[in-house]
């Protein structure tokens with residue numbers, strides 16, 4: 740896995756929440772794009788921008804004529820922000836590409852992002868003893 744997303748997430752807002760939201764985007768993209776079977780294209784332009792309301796930041800993924808935008812508040816702690824971003828991007832990828840990603844190994848469903856302790860985790864939604872890893876470490880643990 741390369742670290743392309745470290746440089747390709749473009750920040751278009753000076754909001755103080757942007758660095759944390761951008762870190763969450765970079766980290767969770769590693770998981771979605773590291774899920775080889777999902778075959779999600781890798782050549783998105785990714786931006787973090789101001790939303791229509793001051794509370795909301797927007798994350799946009801653009802590729803050709805495709806645009807997916809998800810809104811995040813980014814007001815929680817680090818783990819809460821990572822889970823919110825991972826969850827919203829998961830919804831966007833599911834909707835646009837009809838894929839369940841990141842896949843729960845050996846199960847037909849995708850993983851669920853949750854805050855466990857102080858960590859943002861991907862868990863099997865049926866049995867958290869079946870699979871768990873930190874957000875950003877799916878490609879290494881899957």
Ligand SMILES: [Zn+2]
Nearest residue numbers: 843846863864
């Ligand atoms: Zn499962």
